[in-house]
Amino acid sequence: MNIGDVATHAGLPAKTIRYYEDIGLVQPKRSANGYRTFRQSDVHKLAFLGRARALGFTIEDCRSLLKLYGDTDRASAEVKHIAQEHLGRIDRKIAELTEMRATLGHLxxxxxxxxxPDCPILADLAI
Amino acid sequence: MNIGDVATHAGLPAKTIRYYEDIGLVQPKRSANGYRTFRQSDVHKLAFLGRARALGFTIEDCRSLLKLYGDTDRASAEVKHIAQEHLGRIDRKIAELTEMRATLGHLxxxxxxxxxPDCPILADLAI
DNA sequence: CTTGACCTTCCAGCAAGTGGAACCCCCATC
DNA sequence: GATGGGGGTTCCACTTGCTGGAAGGTCAAG
Incomplete structure (x- = not known):
């Protein structure tokens, strides 16, 4: 499969797929004309990446998850650990935003x- | 005032203050030895910036807010508009994170x- | 034969800083 | 006078996760 078809199937822009190859997340073969050639397993991996990224996992998380995914012997605890760390990050981010939202909402x-010209928003920022 | 003292007073790292000068948010004078010299109004501006950034306003928002702040004749509607746009961004971000949190939390x-080795998290990502 | 849709590489840039190297300046101490 | 420490200065590179664009190669259709 060429990159355009893969982009359609995996739901990722071609640019992103090239970038993922650059940083070593996928290793497509090349055909004689230099075009990237993706196997079904690559497409699968890319879709996996798309879903993990959509859940907000960092690229490095994705790298770890892919490795664990490819290792049928790993303990589920390892995966859960990564996911829990990420959950913690999400919770902290939500808390931070919620506080901002409250303060700014009042203003x-x-x-x-x-x-x-009287503006409590500027007045507050200027304390 | 030298940059170190300003950093203490405004609660921003010196590096950040230099960066803010770079992008034109503050224009400190220079003394004979080349050191930046900040007036009270600069320190004030920087503290303003610190608070606006803490509320998540972008640098470009901050630039606009500073300008409005310096204009005693502007309408409060202009400030409110910027703040409301930002509020919208915050709300969208919170909604996005909350959805992620729910999905990942279940997993x-x-x-x-x-x-x-059985792991529903990987299984779900791999669909 | 040419057109248009693909594909390739490489370079630049986004936001908002942060880290580090190499160097200058000023004051105090020995 | 040398030296040490704690300021300050510049500039360059790096971060995250891509995205845009330029310049050019490839391929199938008309």
């Missing part, structure tokens, strides 16, 4: 938002 | 996380 509510 | 719960 926005208290601002008249009309033609007058 | 983590369903994974035994022991020495056995």
């Amino acid at each position: 926005v509510e208290s601002c008249a938002g009309d033609h007058r | 983590v719960e369903s994974c035994a996380g022991d020495h056995r």
